[in-house]
Amino acid sequence: MSREIAAEPLTPEAFAPFGDVIEARGAPSFRINGGMCDRHHDLARLDFTGPGNPRANISIGFGRPYALPLRLTLVERHPLGSQAFVPMTEDPFLVIVAPDENGVPGRPRAFLTAPGQGVNYLRNTWHGVLTPLGRASNFLIVDRVGGGNNLEEFSYAEPWIVNAV
Numbered sequence: 001m002s003r004e005i006a007a008e009p010l011t012p013e014a015f016a017p018f019g020d021v022i023e024a025r026g027a028p029s030f031r032i033n034g035g036m037c038d039r040h041h042d043l044a045r046l047d048f049t050g051p052g053n054p055r056a057n058i059s060i061g062f063g064r065p066y067a068l069p070l071r072l073t074l075v076e077r078h079p080l081g082s083q084a085f086v087p088m089t090e091d092p093f094l095v096i097v098a099p100d101e102n103g104v105p106g107r108p109r110a111f112l113t114a115p116g117q118g119v120n121y122l123r124n125t126w127h128g129v130l131t132p133l134g135r136a137s138n139f140l141i142v143d144r145v146g147g148g149n150n151l152e153e154f155s156y157a158e159p160w161i162v163n164a165v
């Protein structure tokens with residue numbers, strides 16, 4: 001079995017089992033501010049649970065770029081909360097997810113974002129860490145603060161070679 005992973009274009013349909021694509025696509029949900037603003041509403045399934053009064057947290061991550069092809073060994077998941085990354089530039093980034101197979105991640109899938117697309121990982125979804133491409137850039141992060149352990153990491157025995165052709 002090849003350990004080469006070719007990135008796919010990020011689409012809501014393909015990504016749906018893993019999370020949501022955050023972007024202003026198609027007609028707006030509705031207009032606000034007297035018609036001066038088109039609102040694309042309720043784009044992500046936020047989900048925070050567990051001990052210690054969990055709540056949403058907004059942060060900014062200054063992500064440094066990774067070179068391709070990427071040797072992927074580490075994926076992680078957040079059992080107590082969803083996690084969203086929205087780029088603050090038009091630069092693409094790599095979105096890596098994997099199905100859960102009895103508690104361990106299976107073969108990863110990689111998606112390349114179109115300019116401006118962000119993602120929301122559903123709670124407990126295996127994913128690679130934030131992987132900017134191109135320039136170092138800021139990302140808005142929406143995830144969980146609260147009690148308990150919200151990070152589970154897994155290292156594959158052999159690396160996957162991820163590329164974006």
Ligand SMILES: NC(=O)N[C@@H](O)C(=O)O
Pocket residue numbers: 076083127128129130
């Ligand atoms: N820890 C953190 O803020 N980021 C990671 O969870 C990640 O998915 O990049």
Ligand code: NI
Pocket residue numbers: 076077078083127128129
């Ligand atoms: Ni994460």
